[in-house]
Amino acid sequence: MSVELQLLGEVVARVDGRVVDLGPARQRCVLVALAVDAPRLVPADRLVERVWGVNTPRRGRETLYSYISRLRQALSGADVLEVVSRSGGYALLVDQPTLVVDLHRFHDLRARAREQTDDARAARLLTEALRLWRGPALTGVDGQWAEAARDGLERERLAALHDLADVRLRLGQGGDLVAELAMRANEHPLDERIGGQYLLALHQAGRTADALDHYRHLRDRLVDELGTDPGTDLQGLHRRILTADPALTTTTAGADRPPATPLQLPAAPGVFTGRGSELAELDRILGDAVQDGDSGADFRAAQGAVSGNSPSAGATAVISAIGGTGGIGKTWLALAWANRWSERFPDGQLFVDLRGFSPAGEPMAPDDAVRGFLDALGVAPDRMPADPNARAARYRSLVADRRMLIVLDNAASADQVVPLLPGSATCTVLVTSRNRLTGLVARHGAHPLHLDVLTDVESRQLLVARLGEARVAAEEPAVAELIALCGGFPLALGVVAARAAAEPRLPLADTVGELREFGLDALNDTDPTANPSTVLSWSLRGLSDRQRRVFALLGIAPGPDIDLHAATSLTGLSPRNTRTVLRGLADASLIIHTPGGRYLMHDLVRDYATVIAHENLAEPVRQAALERVEDSYRYTAHTAAHHLEPHRPPIRLDPPVPGTHPRPLPDYQDALTWLDSHHPHLLAAQHTAATHRRHHVVWHLAWTLHTYHLRRGHRHDELAVWQAAADAADHLPDPTTHTYTHRLLGRAHAALGRHEQAIGHLNQALVLAEHHNDPTQQALTHFTFTWAWEQRGDYRRALDHARHALDLFRTLNLPVWEAEAFNALGWCAARLGEYDTARDHCQASLALHHRLHDPDGRAGSLDSLGFIEHHTGHHRQAIDHYQQAITLGRTLGDTTRVATTLDRLGHPHTALGRHDQARTAWQEALELYRQHGREADAERVQRQLDDLDTTIDIDPHDTG
Template identity: 35%
Template sequence: MTSSPARSGRTERTVSVGVFGGLRLIRPEVDLASRPPRERLILATLVAARGRTVSVSDLVDILWGEEPPSTAINQVQRHVGELRRLLEPELPPRATGTAVLGAGDGYRLDPAVVGSDLDRVAVLWTQARRSSAAQAAPAYLEALELVAGAPFSGLAWGKLTRPQFSAVERDRIALALDAADCALELRDPSSLAQALERVAADAPLDERLQARLVTLLARCGRRAEAIAVYDTARRRLWEELSIAPGPELQEAVDDILSEDARVASGADVPRKLPLAPAAVVDRAGIRTVLEEATATALRGEPAILAISGMAGIGKTTLAVQWAHSVADRFPDGELFVNLRGYSPKGESVSSAEALGQFLADLGGSGAGIQGGDGPLGEAYRRAIAGRRMVVVLDNVADVEQARSLLPGVPGCLVIITSRTHLPGLVVKDGAVPVPLNRLTDEESRRLLARRLGAVRVESDPASIDSIVVSCAGLPLALALAAASASGSPEAMQDVADGLSATSSALDFLALDAENDLRSTFEWSYRALSEDAARLFRLASVHPGVTHPHGALASIACLDLARTSATLGELVGANMFVQVARGEFAVHDLLRIYASEMSGGTFERVEAQRRLVGHYVHMTRRAFLAFGREPVAEVESPPPVAEAISSFASPDDAVRWFLSERKAVLETFGLALALGLDREAALIALDWRPMRQAVDPPSIMIEAIGQATDAAARCGDERLEIELRRDLAVNLGLSGHDMESQHHFERVLETYREWGDDAGEANTLRNLGYLDADPSTRLVLTAQSVAAARRSGRSDILAISLVSYAAIVLMFGTNEELAAVTVEADRCVAESGSDYLTPYVVVYRAIVHARAGQFDEALALVETTRDSLDVMIQAHSAMATVIAAAGADLREMAYEARELFDRLERDHEEFLTNDYESAIMRPWMDDAIAAMEGRLAH
């Protein structure tokens, strides 16, 4: 029962239609009984379509079937006209109104104007499905009360069997089934059971709904009525369909009879769950999965929950807490065993020991049973057969250990916890995977409030926020931190300070031998293979938020295939998390533990050197995607050659840099710290085209200055001068004019001494872009083009011409700009400098827009839509405003101007020259003003 969203700007529907219990018009209040049957049928069809278009041919088919009259279409149009005036009584003659809209070859109701009880039911249903059982119950109750009457009753039965209407009835039954599953989770399901009775009465042959009702009535203590419902359904099935009740309905009544027998026998009921954990919080999205599995078990079907996650993520707490919350739904008791799957060798619980414990709990004995796990398992399954129980298998090491302890009979809820994913149980045994992720910040605060008390938490929000950040959503860490902070009033601040210091964080999460986060991590670490343990330790040298597959291969010096296998093991053990294809992450506290494991070792230093080597080669590959010639060669080979990716386009290189920006910048700093000056300088040299596209100049100055000094220390003068030119550019863009000029003078003098025309062209181009005087800018960029021609390098000439075009755009004529872009376009193509193509395209678009060729301009702009370069986005927005305004496309023109405003606001330092506001904005304003003048007349 999905409802369409309301149209923007409309907040109140003016028409309301009732569906359930008969078609009726609630607002405006009109008795539809006197309306023509075909008019009522059109209204019902449009309401059932829920805002979608119903074609005229479909309406003709619904009204007349296979033999419509020749006037059928005219009659439909006449009925729609009458319907419009019915829904909107004040509608003038011949007006179409806002309720029934013509759409293509048909009609639809505007959901912003016309509402129905279908819409309200859809909202309630969605709200209920996203909530816990207790929170969902009121929404389900209201929805069931709305659908208590059959939908569209009063229409001819033959019409109601059409798909448009039968879909509404199917949704009604599906809603009732969901509500029944919710009711089975409640301590008092009586109100929902009463509401379900009314819906079930209209669906006597739906065995699923009748079975749920039988179970619910029994749960409410109405066993006689439950058996009567079964008898009625059984009789109707035989009389109308000549079939006996299916397994689901039969098992529902069998459960009542067998439970009565067990109660009469007075058998002992095992209650083996540990104490219910205190101070737990609900996890977003988890409760629904648990409720669905529990409802499956209560229907007498096999149900296995496999809860997995890293050490300390709260698996056991969740399992025990949920088992306690549903224990009263399973009358034959609960079994629990901690298998200690990750404890030191010799301390884990064997399958035979666990089976013997379960047999004893069930009133039997494993003594004297020979042959090991097989015969013990058979005895266990015989003992549990016919019982409805909760079985918790905690701390499972592997699939086989878990499988040997499964009841093997329906009606039991099995909850398994493990640090591995146990995919074999999911594939072969139908287990429902419940992977636990870290708590959200809000969930973490709620957990601390329950542990420390709301008053203490509210008294020092800064310390709480710091603890939440440091514990990174790990429940065990939060619990240990709360325990450490539970002493004096100053203790919470001490814990916050200790956790925020990486060197001492784990010390503040160690209370004693039994409550120590390091020990918990160690149990998982010891179970890893040699390769996985090594990669886990060394991955901590990677500074990024996520760790790319290739970078990890380089750090560990493993080929990609071996790295993939090792990562698979780490992900399976929940030591790593795969966050995207080829991207992995490690919990912050696990990273600290890994750093401690490798800290101060030769192994770690070598891994750091390989990390630097990896990013030297990655930034070089990214640089080469722009079609530029490198200034200096990379002398050392990559740590793992196949781990160095290539990039198909400049935008691909920019996307890579955006995803790994933190890692690249911090690896640059690591190179400096390790004394790898040339490597640091190369990284800074090659990241230029990516950083220029995404980073404001002011934040680049410090790193480029450090790189320039590093190049000087390693004696590579050409590398130093090129970096100094980059430094001068960013200083100038940031307003440090004198310092910028000082560096430019040295750079220009050096290039001229060397006779390096390419370097001179680049420097003159930079100077021209930064100079405040228009005439000087034209002269300098023209000189840049001349020097580029002398260099004989088409790539240098291409970028000089593009820069010259930018200046001509501001201070030249449209004809001059057209001539420059023609030559620039040709030179870009010849040199393979594809990264410059979007610049040429937007300049050509501006030429067309200013020449009145609006369609051509808009077509060119469309090709730059996906560019990540802020300047290209700004120029494209300007060209769009001029062309769209010229073509009287008001909405497009305003959207483009809003985009330009947003770019100017969000990327202030990219648009530093006065011409953006002094020239570009007046062009846009003039174009829009001219458009508004034309449209006003």
Template identity: 40%
Template sequence: MGEAVDFRVLGALDLRHGGMAVELGTPKQRTILALLLLSPGRPVTVTRMVDELWPGEAPHSAVANVITYVSRLRRILAGVGCALTRRDSAYVLETSAETIDFHRFAGLTGRAETALRAGDLTESARLWASALDIWRGKPFEGVATGPELEAASAGWQEWRLTAFESHAQVRLRLHDTGDLIATLLAHTRAEPLRETGWLLLMEALRAGGNSAAALQAYEQARLALAEQLGTDPGQRLRALHQEILTDDGRAPVVPAQLPFDGYGFVGRRGELRQLDTALSRGHSQPTAVLITAIAGMAGVGKTALAVHWAHRVSGEFPDGQLYVNLAGFTTSGCPVQPGDALKGFLDALDVPADRVPSDVDGRAALYRTLLAKRRMLIVLDNAASAEQVRPLLPGTPGCLVVVTSRSQLPGLLAAAGAEPLMLGLLSVSEARQMLAERLGAGRVIAEPQAAGEIIDRCVRLPLALAIVAARAAIRPAASLALLAAQLREAGAGLDPFEAGDAATDVRAVFASSYRTLPPLQARLFRLLGLHSGPDIGVAAAASLAALPLAQTSRLLGELAQAHLVTEPAAGRYGMHDLLRTFAGETAAATDAPSERHDALRRLYDHYLHACESGATAINPLRVAVADHDPLPAVVLFEFTSAADALAWFRDEHAALIACVHRAAAVGLPAHAIRLAGALATYFDRRGHWSDWVSTQQAAIEAARAAGDRIGQAHAHRRLARALTRMSRLAEAHAQALAALELFTHEADCRGQANTQLDLALLLEQQGRFAEALGYAQAALSVFRRGDDDAAKANALNSVGWAYSLVGDHRKALIHCQEALEVLRGLDNRDSEAHTWDSIGYAHHHLGEHDEAVACYLVALELFRELGDRFYEARILVHLGEARHAAGQHGEAALMEALSILDDLGHPTAAEVRGKLEAARGDRSRAIVGLPLLRQRPMA
């Protein structure tokens, strides 16, 4: 067979040939290969493959698809020397079991059992270890598994657990307990209902001389079985427990300072796993003091997570658990001093009062001495700074420290090697589970919509959810819908989250963080509350606050460390909705109305200037809007490339939409109109048509309210263009007519002509080709009298296109070729691309298919350079049709077009799917004609 072949299924499905990874193809091909690997050398029927790929109802083409997938697999496997042969209606993978990791695992476990029966414990342990080392993760990870593969995976995982426990048992008999306790602790955390694991752990702990920990392990096992299965431990566990009690008497008393593990803790599986991993690392690195720093915004549940996890693993710290609330962020503003915290710890460790040193250093030294050679868990809750925490850290290994703080504590991370754990909001499902825990599942299930609205209003912040749930709990007869309505009526303020207790009142908790900020940070935090977008870049924030870029970047970083803002992407900063509300309230109470208005004006000036520059970079020949005068201290961008502009628009997308919708409400209607106009180029280029529609609607309202008839006309026209892209032709027609009426009333000839071109486009798509030609010719007559060559070329192309639609392709070529002549030297790739498309279309319908293909290829290259995905798809459709008509294969172009349109969610995807079926020969399902893709460029 040449170089070694290695099929690996115990983890991600993988094929290695000579040590190199082999690409296995599509997800469904990988599923079929996994199924074949279950039975190497034995037939696997096509029916089994279909049932695995489509467990529900298989498509009509299922068998044909399977044959295609198998054919591709056969080619891949042939390349590594493996045969995939057909026997009747089945396929056989011709490879030996030794090439598949699972079968090697099975062989090794069999040999390990044989060695054990023969009394060769050392060889048995070696073979078990070799077998377990083969596993890399869950079987078939990353493969879309059906019922057969799922069943195999479950059985194999059970086999692995049994092998692990057999290996541990042999190691116990060999007295090989080096890292066995740590390994068994991790095993029982992962599989708390397997009594064999607990039995082995208790035996290992007793063998290591730690009977107290063995008894605590029994208690953990008993609780897990009772809570999850409602049963008591089995006879073997009970017997071992009694045996240890008889041998050792009563377990020693140890400090147990953990606070109550409050009810209703939910979710946080990833964070709990991270804490478990830190604990496991502590077992494997016995020379280090392990510190985990849990950081997050106020009210996010840091203390709840730390306390819940500490209770869960308390049995692994037989010498006790210490806890202190350091009060780093409280309404009193008086953090606990390190010396006082140390005094409390020394009291818990039974140090007589007359032996406690009076100074912090002395107390810290005695504390470290007492913790030496002990295994303890220390929870330092609500820390203000690294300086507050450092004296409370143990000096020798064996202990694990969990710190919670609203600050990221960079000093602790750098100097003490603490591992950061950033705690975010609950997921929607976790928030729903939290409500169910506190109010009863029946109440939440009965009103799912109301529960969802409550979660949305609380923005998934645990503290806010707890306050609202408590309010609902004391009124069990009130519906959740009533509570949701009360939250809705209260608006965006924080009043619904008052709890009558400063420690659990959302506004008070946020205020305790805000009060720790220096003046410049506090001012920036307040002003960020005025911004309506989901996040903000450094330049926009600098404009908002009238600060230099470098200083703004530093201040934002400090706010992020304090968890008053987040940094979801490098250089972009967001704020939790309730924190934004608090910041806005604080700004209204602190900053003068004129200062708040000027801040928003600077922000909108920044966005407007950048949008205008970006739109021009994307389309250099767009008609420039008269410059506006930005306020001082506004950061101004000048884009030099379309790629840079598109990247900026992508980053600011959501923020810009929010600004358009809010501008008029904050007294800046002209900014709403102009921002919407500048955004149109980007939205059109990237296919964001719904956003294009909503921003133009906002611009129309702003212009109407401001009495700006020309601005309103432009917004109507842009709205018509967006609706056209979405194939909402009747609405688009109405908007175009509204624009034409306003332009006519204001005697704006250019606006009239451009709108006439838009109407020509709309009429074309409605099949009214002669009327469309008339509108296009009327627009051309206007532009021929002017000196705007780009507009004239666009009109010539539109007339040419209309001639093609009425069947006069020779006249179409005359006008479109004149358009190309006019465009020569203008560097207007967009208009060139559309014109080459029109010329290709005319050649195609004159039967000159080779010429058509050549024209379409030029247009395709131009649209790809422009990044215009919609028109790239349109050209691919035309190219596929022309190639098909020329007797070539056009399916590849149609498939690529379909992929783009599906990605854009465009309604014409169905029509392209029909064309693809026709090109493949299934003409009975073909959809004839594609008017919505045959659109013309719009100025």
């Protein structure tokens, strides 16, 4: 909480920037009378005397109690400022009075200045103390005591002014003081101290004759009006001026002129939008969310609170390190925040572009930056220390105890930044860098703030700020695609917006078309700082050859991101070396280390990496890397597929290429989790393999994904991978691949309701299986025919194919598939109303699956039995079968089966009048259907739910 009690000017109390109503003048006087002695006790009689003096009313004590009560209420929100009663009086309890009450801060700064042996530091402390004054003290408070206190405080202010003048004169700054001291000497013509200061200032300004002339006037006036000669100090100064004592114009040994107040901040960004959470985080880190109206002391106190030290404790500066890739808006954010709070740094703001990543080439040497800062702080060239370490020490001395903001932009490394860090907690440092600067965080307590891309809302706000709401609203579809193509990258959005603003008649759709067709190249600009490719290229300068090669390879890796196993295969390095390189690229903000051990590139960064890969890496190098990573995915997926369906007939697998690192998957759950996480990578790997005509990889990836697609409801992906496999199969010698492909293409078409295509592919599969005398494929094709005709609703044909499949499975001694065929026979019979036959077949299937420890088959048989029991009026048995099937399906992660069985479970619940249970089942089924894209099923279940809402609960007789 920010709290301020202002006495050196109008008496004002603020809590979190809000002015507190302190009531009438005498009530304010009560607070002031307590504040000047805080936190010491003020006896009640003395308090009454201070408030009313000799004019104390009869009921003075009672009125005082009333004032105290009102003040407590007014200050109730300020937990560090409290009026408390003590034996015989009252006290104002203040947490850190020198930070809350400006008067105590003034006294503290004066005391510290008097203790200083360094005149430059003493000058800074006195300057800070005098800045606390905002006019005559205790304004708005009446009474004799207040008037006397006001006069005393004014004398203290003048004494501080005199002390500051003495210090600055010792530092040789008389030339800067002539005008100020001339006015003061005119106001106090008989004050020998002021007169001596004015003499010395004139002499140091090179106006010795004027100094001697003023001494004569001052001496004459003292004689005429006071009948006395000047004192010995003034006479001694006069003699030293006459003899041109060189010490009068030489600065104190080892000291500098009081530093200038540099104002080096570049202008705030012309258009700044979004980044609300990041600005709030900087407020928290650097100023504890400073509010408008807070005093500099409050802001400084907040800094001390964040760093864990009081400002005077000699702690290091509060530092925030803003990181992120090139073009993400680090400088944009830093300057927006710095300009927003610049007035909170009255001693100045320093700024330097350290050129860590810039067209200028090599990063700036830290000593060059120190020299620039010393120059800005008023150090003359002839007083610049010769040794770099001495220059850095001089810089730290000049900024010590000053409230300054230091912005170190575009840093290359922590080593470049450390010599520029002040040693004082009163300073605030903002560092921006594409590198993470972990050394700065570890050694100097910097607070890291990593910038990500803008959200879609923030991106739109940026375009509106540049182009106007009307134009953006008029081209909303193009704007939405433009935002998606730029991916929230501020530099890309800025370039596009600038071009659109320069060509207002050109539709945004044209720009979108260029981006869609040419990608990063469409953003190229003659200004290197506005060219994303050029800006990103500067990040590569500090990388090793190995890091640059891996960066390029990551650009062509299949999938949206990559994990360590796949990256190890891609790079051809050991896991340890791969991890080291990836960490280095993450530290350089070229990739992002995401939860789960994955590494991600922004789309535009990836586009640039792809360009680098094709320009700098030989085609055999790229090809070998892709083969390794494809095989890593392929062999890991093969292991996963075996866990999901261990009874599936195996296929022959060639050895992986050297350097491949498949991931071990010890059990079913690991396999399913890995497939869920890497499904996009497997689809991308198949596409990449197809592009490079690795036909066996394309076909094998389709095979490995089949069971996963069925269980997770990826119907469209299943069709796509088998269509790619069909093209690949034309180039493979094994005829089984053709049979397999047509069979599973047929099933994929059937799942999407494309019956003609499904039957066509299945007929081709059956012809090929018979032609090559492959009874296993014949049996599997008949079984798939069963399912395809079921989808069409022709259960007679389905039943015929199920019988053919059962006979062949028995002949081939494939008991799991025999059990599946029994269940298919039972299901078809049930759909034809032959429930007794159906029950016999499904129970036989369940028993066989149970003996073979096949949970997937058991779930299917239980689902069929649930259907049979429901349609024969045994609703409780139906529910039991369905619930067992759902439990098995959930264990297997088979959301396709779970959705279907939940759909069926609702009906026996409804038959029993259990509408709440039915609703729960159907709502979950509806959600899963929608996730799987099964819109027709989803619409049907929604109608069931709607009908359920209009049904009156009943409890019919249950024949079960």
